[in-house]
Amino acid sequence: xxxxxxxxxxxxxxxxxxxxxxxxxxxxxxxxxxxxxxxxxxxxxxxxxxxxxxxxxxxxxxxxxxxxxxxxxxxxxxxxxxxxxxxxxxxxxxxxxxxxxxxxxxxxxxxxxxxxxxxxxxxxxxxxxxxxxxxxxxxxxxxxxxxxxxxxxxxxxxxxxxxxxxxxxxxxxxxxxxxxxxxxxxxxxxxxxxxxxxxxxxxxxxxxxxxxxxxxxxxxxxxxxxxxxxxxxxxxxxxxxxxxxxxxxxxxxxxxxxxxxxxxxxxxxxxxxxxxxxxxxxxxxxxxxxxxxxxxxxxxxxxxxxxxxxxxxxxxxxxxxxxxxxxxxxxxxxxxxxxxxxxxxxxxxxxxxxxxxxxxxxxxxxxxxxxxxxxxxxxxxxxxxxxxxxxxxxxxxxxxxxxxxxxxxxxxxxxxxxxxxxxxxxxxxxxxxxxxxxxxxxxxxxxxxxxxxxxxxxxxxxxxxxxxxxxxxxxxxxxxxxxxxxxxxxxxxxxxxxxxxxxxxxxxxxxxxxxxxxxxxxxxxxxxxxxxxxxxxxxxxxxxxxxxxxxxxxxxxxxxxxxxxxxxxxxxxxxxxxxxxxxxxxxxxxxxxxxxxxxxxxxxxxxxxxxxxxxxxxxxxxxxxxxxxxxxxxxxxxxxxxxxxxxxxxxxxxxxxxxxxxxxxxxxxxxxxxxxxxxxxxxxxxxxxxxxxxxxxxxxxxxxxxxxxxxxxxxxxxxxxxxxxxxxxxxx
Numbered sequence: 073x074x075x076x077x078x079x080x081x082x083x084x085x086x087x088x089x090x091x092x093x094x095x096x097x098x099x100x101x102x103x104x105x106x107x108x109x110x111x112x113x114x115x116x117x118x119x120x121x122x123x124x125x126x127x128x129x130x131x132x133x134x135x136x137x138x139x140x141x142x143x144x145x146x147x148x149x150x151x152x153x154x155x156x157x158x159x160x161x162x163x164x165x166x167x168x169x170x171x172x173x174x175x176x177x178x179x180x181x182x183x184x185x186x187x188x189x190x191x192x193x194x195x196x197x198x199x200x201x202x203x204x205x206x207x208x209x210x211x212x213x214x215x216x217x218x219x220x221x222x223x224x225x226x227x228x229x230x231x232x233x234x235x236x237x238x239x240x241x242x243x244x245x246x247x248x249x250x251x252x253x254x255x256x257x258x259x260x261x262x263x264x265x266x267x268x269x270x271x272x273x274x275x276x277x278x279x280x281x282x283x284x285x286x287x288x289x290x291x292x293x294x295x296x297x298x299x300x301x302x303x304x305x306x307x308x309x310x311x312x313x314x315x316x317x318x319x320x321x322x323x324x325x326x327x328x329x330x331x332x333x334x335x336x337x338x339x340x341x342x343x344x345x346x347x348x349x350x351x352x353x354x355x356x357x358x359x360x361x362x363x364x365x366x367x368x369x370x371x372x373x374x375x376x377x378x379x380x381x382x383x384x385x386x387x388x389x390x391x392x393x394x395x396x397x398x399x400x401x402x403x404x405x406x407x408x409x410x411x412x413x414x415x416x417x418x419x420x421x422x423x424x425x426x427x428x429x430x431x432x433x434x435x436x437x438x439x440x441x442x443x444x445x446x447x448x449x450x451x452x453x454x455x456x457x458x459x460x461x462x463x464x465x466x467x468x469x470x471x472x473x474x475x476x477x478x479x480x481x482x483x484x485x486x487x488x489x490x491x492x493x494x495x496x497x498x499x500x501x502x503x504x505x506x507x508x509x510x511x512x513x514x515x516x517x518x519x520x521x522x523x524x525x526x527x528x529x530x531x532x533x534x535x536x537x538x539x540x541x542x543x544x545x546x547x548x549x550x551x552x553x554x555x556x557x558x559x560x561x562x563x564x565x566x567x568x569x570x571x572x573x574x575x576x577x578x579x580x581x582x583x584x585x586x587x588x589x590x591x592x593x594x595x596x597x598x599x600x601x602x603x604x605x606x607x608x609x610x611x612x613x614x615x616x617x618x619x620x621x622x623x624x625x626x627x628x629x630x631x632x633x634x635x636x637x638x639x640x641x642x643x644x645x646x647x648x649x650x651x652x653x654x655x656x657x658x659x660x661x662x663x664x665x666x667x668x669x670x671x672x673x674x675x676x677x678x679x680x681x682x683x684x685x686x687x688x689x690x691x692x693x694x695x696x697x698x699x700x701x702x703x704x705x706x707x708x709x710x711x712x713x714x715x716x717x718x719x720x721x722x723x724x725x726x727x728x729x730x731x732x733x734x735x736x737x738x739x740x741x742x743x744x745x746x747x748x749x750x751x752x753x754x755x756x757x758x759x760x761x762x763x764x765x766x767x768x769x770x771x772x773x774x775x776x777x778x779x780x781x782x783x784x785x786x787x788x789x790x791x792x793x794x795x796x797x798x799x800x801x802x803x804x
Contacts, residue, residue: 296507625714
């Protein structure tokens with residue numbers, strides 16, 4: 073028993089000795105750590121200002137370096153890539169230098185100047201934002217005072233704080249309401265200025281025609297003007313409020329927190345925020361590109377329905393509703409799939425963003441607020457705390473904690489709104505890109521620069537050379553004359569590059585009427601489009617009167633929205649009509665010439681407004697168009713099969729009256745009854761050739777009759793030869 077007890081006692085003694093030694097070493101180590109920590113805190117407290125200034129300098133250097141890298145990145149993104157043909161390819165809907173150029177261009181239109189009404193509203197909006205931030209700081213301080221008085225059991229101070237807090241509700245609610253009103257008015261003014269600017273470009277010099285027919289870059293100009301401009305204006309007004317207010321809040325709250333918590337704690341929070349923001353940027357979807365693509369798909373879907381309405385009659389006659397349904401459904405499904413993809417990305421990204429912004433940042437802020445309080449309980453830290461906060465009391469700590477907590481939560485919310493505004497900014501980039509592209513195309517088209525896909529027609533040998541750069545790239549001269557119309561070596565080239573006639577030359581003097589004939593697709597209407605200024609002159613010289621002296625009447629006349637009077641005087645207004653000293657009685661006399669005077673009483677009077685396109689028959693429409701011609705009385709009239717729906721008697725009256733008014737006629741028609749009203753004929757052969765000569769109606773009719781007789785005799789001979797061959801085969 074004794075032998076076995078001695079070893080146990082020995083082991084126990086050794087263990088006790090080891091524990092004593094370890095305890096002394098650990099205790100000494102902790103004491104040394106506490107001494108080092110205390111000395112470090114004391115040294116820091118003595119040099120706190122220097123440390124804070126150093127941190128501020130480092131933060132400024134970091135911000136400058138970050139700005140430099142962002143500019144460098146934007147510059148590198150601005151360098152456009154090159155495709156295999158050497159054409160530049162611009163990246164779309166990115167926060168790069170192009171985005172800022174687009175914004176500078178569009179904001180200059182939305183806000184015309186420093187003395188504009190829009191700038192005054194922007195100043196008022198900014199003033200309200202600053203005042204609301206000031207109110208937020210005051211309310212945060214009141215919260216701290218109310219809780220401090222509650223902890224100290226000071227009832228009078230508590231009730232006074234509640235009264236002050238309620239009094240702040242009056243200016244706060246008024247400010248919030250005014251902010252919403254001013255923001256809405258800004259959006260309306262922005263849209264008005266942008267729309268007026270776009271209309272001034274789009275509705276001038278036939279730009280609206282050239283955008284849809286001579287240029288391929290914009291497919292849905294109507295959607296861009298009616299929808300995208302409005303979305304950009306609303307987004308611009310919202311982004312200023314949603315970005316300026318959080319930015320101002322974050323700055324003011326951080327300044328207040330730096331004074332209360334110290335620059336060091338705020339610096340630590342900023343480091344955490346920057347790291348989490350970097351992670352969010354890495355996983356953020358390309359919202360700008362997604363929004364731009366969504367707008368394009370919306371435009372395609374809208375265009376499909378517009379095309380269906382425009383061609384409803386032809387589609388119905390072909391019974392093509394199923395084919396159109398498939399086309400529209402495909403475009404809608406593409407749009408729906410894309411929108412669903414955006415929603416899915418928003419769900420996952422929004423979850424991560426909410427967690428980081430609302431909870432992670434809030435927790436970090438609460439730790440920063442609590443750090444000074446719990447630091448007093450650390451062993452050996454009382455000297456440093458005494459140096460840092462020599463007069464801190466329990467109520468004051470409560471007040472400061474509540475105030476700092478309110479400021480931190482508000483600052484976290486401000487940073488969160490800044491993060492959310494990033495998505496709004498990239499969406500704004502998508503709208504800005506589309507509206508800016510629209511303005512760029514309008515400027516190019518107004519300058520005569522078109523980008524059109526050129527397609528040659530292989531069915532005709534002439535069109536094999538359609539894409540020759542010496543024809544397509546050059547421009548001819550347009551000389552405004554007082555009287556005559558003359559084409560001198562002018563090529564007739566369609567917008568897609570097909571050369572219909574290589575060099576067209578003819579001369580028409582006033583009073584010498586021209587008849588144009590030829591097969592379909594030979595260039596008859598194309599020549600009129602060049603004469604009317606719709607198509608560019610690709611070569612040679614074109615001499616013609618001003619556009620006000622040339623009037624075009626198509627086979628299907630355009631009837632605008634308006635009164636019956638407006639149908640005759642279009643594009644004049646009633647003020648223009650009165651200025652010309654023309655009355656309703658004069659208009660009725662014009663209608664009597666085309667034998668349509670009964671329409672005034674039949675349709676309900678001059679001021680009746682109807683959908684005239686549907687209310688009138690084809691013959692009535694053509695008579696209205698001729699009445700419009702007699703009202704304006706130009707020097708030249710282009711008549712493109714414009715009497716095909718009226719009788720020959722009415723046609724004779726119309727042409728006779730037009731010549732009596734001194735209007736020189738350029739007519740496209742295959743009616744022989746119209747030959748007698750023309751002096752020259754321009755005949756296309758359909759293979760790139762033409763013949764311009766004087767027109768002798770009687771001689772031409774005689775030649776046509778002789779030609780028809782010979783063709784009949786030749787047909788009879790062929791029939792007789794066929795019968796003879798048949799008889800010979802049966803005889804032998």
